[in-house]
Amino acid sequence: MASYTHQTAPTQFVNANGIRFAYRRFGKAGGAPLIFNMHFNGTMDHWDPAVTDGFAKDREVILFDNAGIASSSGEVPTSIEEMAANAVAFIKALGLTQVDVLGFSLGGLVAQEITIAGGALVRRLVLVGTGPRGGEGMATLTPEAQAVFGAKYENPDEVWLGAFFTPSKASQAAGREYLRRFRLRTEDRDPEANEKVAPAQVEALGKWGARQANSYQYLKQIAQPTLVVNGSSDVIIYTINSYILQQNLPDAQLILYPDANHGSQYQYPARFVRHVSAFLSE
Amino acid sequence: MASYTHQTAPTQFVNANGIRFAYRRFGKAGGAPLIFNMHFNGTMDHWDPAVTDGFAKDREVILFDNAGIASSSGEVPTSIEEMAANAVAFIKALGLTQVDVLGFSLGGLVAQEITIAGGALVRRLVLVGTGPRGGEGMATLTPEAQAVFGAKYENPDEVWLGAFFTPSKASQAAGREYLRRFRLRTEDRDPEANEKVAPAQVEALGKWGARQANSYQYLKQIAQPTLVVNGSSDVIIYTINSYILQQNLPDAQLILYPDANHGSQYQYPARFVRHVSAFLSE
Numbered sequence: 001m002a003s004y005t006h007q008t009a010p011t012q013f014v015n016a017n018g019i020r021f022a023y024r025r026f027g028k029a030g031g032a033p034l035i036f037n038m039h040f041n042g043t044m045d046h047w048d049p050a051v052t053d054g055f056a057k058d059r060e061v062i063l064f065d066n067a068g069i070a071s072s073s074g075e076v077p078t079s080i081e082e083m084a085a086n087a088v089a090f091i092k093a094l095g096l097t098q099v100d101v102l103g104f105s106l107g108g109l110v111a112q113e114i115t116i117a118g119g120a121l122v123r124r125l126v127l128v129g130t131g132p133r134g135g136e137g138m139a140t141l142t143p144e145a146q147a148v149f150g151a152k153y154e155n156p157d158e159v160w161l162g163a164f165f166t167p168s169k170a171s172q173a174a175g176r177e178y179l180r181r182f183r184l185r186t187e188d189r190d191p192e193a194n195e196k197v198a199p200a201q202v203e204a205l206g207k208w209g210a211r212q213a214n215s216y217q218y219l220k221q222i223a224q225p226t227l228v229v230n231g232s233s234d235v236i237i238y239t240i241n242s243y244i245l246q247q248n249l250p251d252a253q254l255i256l257y258p259d260a261n262h263g264s265q266y267q268y269p270a271r272f273v274r275h276v277s278a279f280l281s282e
Numbered sequence: 283m284a285s286y287t288h289q290t291a292p293t294q295f296v297n298a299n300g301i302r303f304a305y306r307r308f309g310k311a312g313g314a315p316l317i318f319n320m321h322f323n324g325t326m327d328h329w330d331p332a333v334t335d336g337f338a339k340d341r342e343v344i345l346f347d348n349a350g351i352a353s354s355s356g357e358v359p360t361s362i363e364e365m366a367a368n369a370v371a372f373i374k375a376l377g378l379t380q381v382d383v384l385g386f387s388l389g390g391l392v393a394q395e396i397t398i399a400g401g402a403l404v405r406r407l408v409l410v411g412t413g414p415r416g417g418e419g420m421a422t423l424t425p426e427a428q429a430v431f432g433a434k435y436e437n438p439d440e441v442w443l444g445a446f447f448t449p450s451k452a453s454q455a456a457g458r459e460y461l462r463r464f465r466l467r468t469e470d471r472d473p474e475a476n477e478k479v480a481p482a483q484v485e486a487l488g489k490w491g492a493r494q495a496n497s498y499q500y501l502k503q504i505a506q507p508t509l510v511v512n513g514s515s516d517v518i519i520y521t522i523n524s525y526i527l528q529q530n531l532p533d534a535q536l537i538l539y540p541d542a543n544h545g546s547q548y549q550y551p552a553r554f555v556r557h558v559s560a561f562l563s564e
Contacts, residue, residue: 252514258533
């Protein structure tokens with residue numbers, strides 16, 4: 001199994017919570033596997049092999065489709081907490097007792113709730129391009145997100161150039177490289193998320209993002225060492241939310257990358273893997 | 283010369299701008315040396331050998347006393363720009379044409395002005411526990427700084443426990459280790475800064491820290507790749523100022539460490555050296 005990579009790892013299935021979860025597992029087995037939680041409307045195939053294979057050299061990587069998405073059965077719940085409950089059920093169904101959890105964007109919200117619900121199941125947490133409950137501009141899609149996701153594209157993949165990268169020449173060039181990399185896997189790909197996914201996820205995002213009194217107080221429940229990563233100029237979940245996470249989590253380190261938008265980890269995959277690997281190994 | 287360390291490097295002297303500058307130079311020669319710019323009321327001996335010797339394994343390190351401080355002659359100027367002009371003269375007097383510049387606190391303000399004045403002289407910039415012109419709470423010493431620096435201590439070194447470390451048990455323990463380490467050098471130490479240093483530095487800080495229209499605009503002049511580092515809870519130059527630096531510099535990465543105050547690099551010296559070394563080698 002150690003010889004599988006992002007491109008070759010077969011899609012496997014496991015049942016939990018009445019859902020048949022699709023997942024792929026590869027990399028160097030031994031320590032706590034790193035569980036990847038995907039963004040809005042994404043599938044396992046939207047992860048960047050430069051990132052996943054980068055981690056897989058030193059640790060086991062597990063990608064999965066949460067309930068109702070792509071190759072997994074069931075319905076997408078309309079709350080982040082229910083998405084997290086499904087993810088915890090999936091992790092436990094694999095027989096795992098301790099994991100590291102990485103979440104990107106929507107997946108970062110789910111990762112926070114996995115950590116709160118899972119307790120000792122989670123060893124360390126990595127939050128990428130994400131924010132806290134009731135964060136700045138999180139009650140609805142930001143105006144920039146509405147423009148990016150509402151536009152039409154000749155090649156639908158190009159939506160990610162606007163969502164994940166800045167307008168600079170260097171960032172757009174990195175974005176084109178990312179689009180190329182996430183299409184490298186040609187066999188056994190996931191189907192795209194169906195039309196029921198986005199509305200349910202938007203409803204969940206809205207409920208979670210709504211400002212409340214003491215919105216950030218819940219973060220005190222996350223005692224695990226946490227690494228927060230984002231770009232300097234995230235227009236999907238504003239960068240200030242990464243700062244707010246760091247300031248309110250009990251044990252968090254923050255890294256912000258220059259000239260980068262929501263997908264900074266795909267713009268600087270080698271640097272991201274190095275930073276996160278060092279954090280996970282500390 | 284490669285065999286010198288923080289403890290053994292002799293104090294040397296060079297003349298420039300009518301000042302006799304004291305400095306120490308050690309580490310692996312070859313690339314751009316890393317020039318250290320010291321904080322309020324500090325001398326070469328306040329640098330942490332865990333940091334300086336950590337860097338010296340891979341690169342050349344230069345510590346110096348700016349004009350009017352400790353073993354250097356001259357007067358402390360009452361502006362950051364004049365301090366930077368003295369530093370540039372010192373660097374050029376060593377015959378150096380390209381350097382990396384690291385500044386901590388007041389030294390971070392000087393480092394910014396060195397970069398603006400020095401142009402191509404500076405390759406990369408590292409700003410630690412510092413802030414921008416007219417930053418938040420920078421027009422005067424913060425209330426916390428006034429309390430820490432105004433108090434009496436049985437052992438005067440203990441002022442740094444409050445200035446550089448948080449009240450947590452872990453941070454205070456790290457602080458005690460730092461106090462021990464910066465006293466390890468026993469021979470050829472600097473004298474303490476004399477009583478004329480602090481008033482001049484406070485005047486310079488006040489002028490530089492005063493809020494003006496478009497206070498942060500000058501940062502666009504710093505094209506060099508920059509790494510901004512601070513603790514989560516800096517009470518001397520508030521942590522938000524590190525975020526403001528990152529957001530306004532054209533090419534800056536930010537790292538904030540957990541449960542750390544102004545002296546985060548002394549609380550996590552190994553992590554700090556690893557992060558900065560990776561940045562300088564990118």
